[in-house]
Amino acid sequence: MQSMKIISPNGHLGFAPLKPESFAIGVDARPDYIGADSGSDDVGPVPLGSDTCTSPLGWQTHDLEQMLLASRRIGVPMIIGSAGDTGSNSRVDLYLGIIRELVRKHGLVPFKLGWYYSEVPKQRLRAAIENGEEITGLDGRPALTLAELEATDRIVAMAGVHPYIKLLRQGADVIIGGRSSDCAVFAAPAIHNGFPEALAYYLGKVLECASFCAEPYGAKETVLGEITSDDVRVTAMHPDQRCTIASVVGHSMYERSNPFYEYVAGGRLDMTNCHYEQVDPRTTRITGPTFDPAPEFRVKLEGSGKVGERYVGLVGIRDPYSVKNVDGMIDWARQQVHERFGNAQYELHYTVYGRDGVMGAMEPNRDRPAHELAVLVQGIAPTQEMAEEVALIGTRQMFYARLPDVKGTAGSVAFPLDEVMRASPAYRWTVNHTYAVPDGLTLHDTHLATVGA
Helix, strand or coil, X not given: CCCEEEEECCCCCCCCCCCHHHHHHHHHCCCCEEEEXXXXXXXXXHHHHHCCCCCCHHHHHHHHHHHHHHHHHHCCCEEEEEEEECCCHHHHHHHHHHHHHHHHHHCCCCEEEEEECCECCHHHHHHHHHCCCCCEECCCXXXXXXXXXXXXXXXXXXXXXXXXXXXXXXXXXXXXXXXXCCCHHHHHHHHHCCCCHHHHXXXXXXXXXXXXXXXXXXXXXXXXXXXXXXXXXXXXXXXXXXXXXXHHHHHHCCXXXXXXXXXXXXXXEECCCCEEEEEECCEEEEECCEEEECCCCEEEEEEEEEEEEEEEEEEEECXXXXXXXXXXXXXXXXXXXXXXXXXXXXXXXXXXXXXXCCCHHHCCCCCCXXXXXXXXXXXXXXXXXXXXXXXXXXXXXXXXXXXXXXXXXXCCCECCCCCCEECCCEEEEEEEEEXXXXXXXXXXXXXXXXXXX
16 A cells, blocks of 8 residues: 555544544544544443443444444444443443344445454453563552452453454454553554554544544544655545644653653653644644664553442532631541541542642642632542442531631531432543553454344
8 A cells, every 4th residue: 555544533532422523524524434432431430330431322432333334334444442431341242232233224345344452350350460460660660569459359451453453364354442542453454465563653642632632622533644755644524624833743742751651552652752743724744753663572460450339429618617617627627527427348438629629639729719619528438328328427517617706607618408418429540551461462362253133
């Protein structure tokens, strides 16, 4: 191939439905592939630990149906990564079931459906640790311990391009991937077709979030990427959007501690010397990325463990004295919970919106709160009954807080709801590590089947 085109209609399939108008324009551009990432750890540890989706089934089905029908109509492969938000085995199976149902619904002619799984059995990692292998922590975490491993409910390994390429070589027309790096969904077909790794990974980086690389901002619109042996070009499909130097460069620096590096299984994309050129009003051309192979093949592991059941309450504060002394009110409420439960296993969390609810200790204006505050109260405990009581005491005792200069009895907070509300169970990230393996297929077994009438 002299060039390869691929469209990305959604930066997180199912999180919000793709926009059909710009997707239709992208399909009419006759791409060689249609791809979308469907997962992220941005959604937190709950979906992985509980093995659920954070996106509605109807939205996920909508996007899969749009993409499947388009890919079969124009006869090009469709690739989905990190199925169902987390890429766990059950989420891959969920998507496979949706695809098979859509095949029956629309009477599609037979095609090859490929998939791979990403879950890692705990016993494999336990054996590695007991054998003296280090499972290295990321972002300052220590190496994985047996205690943290035992506190983990589910672990997935983040695939690179390797299982996608294997399935493409086997002739897969539709691929449903387990957990993978976002850019691998788009880099894999480019590498499969012989294009340079550096440009292929940049193609993946720029397309992973669909129209996030375009301006003006408009989520879930389709963008088209084209790769040659010399460059990558990215074009907005929505008539009112454009991929500019500023929007593309901005997205290349998105979600990373170092704006120039993108790490994947097997190496690192280096964007330090990229050159950006506006070739038409809606298209930016990129040259100059490099790819540095890793000296050791390491795969990122993500694992989540349950902390407990959770209830939440909401408190509104408008009284100026109470706003000024909100920490004293929180301390009072904490003490009342402690008097009830002592040193029993529970957690009580307060988030003060209007002061530092978003940035916490990093908030530079923490000493200048707004004139009214909203306090989110979270009670976490081993049972629903205990979690509800922790949240209820922690919320209502804000009303009864004894502050030095308060003389009235009417209370100084407001409750939007009298009750506390049951929320999803609380989970935490227990595994954010890398694991050395022989190659990119070691932890990702692939499968292929023919589906259709």
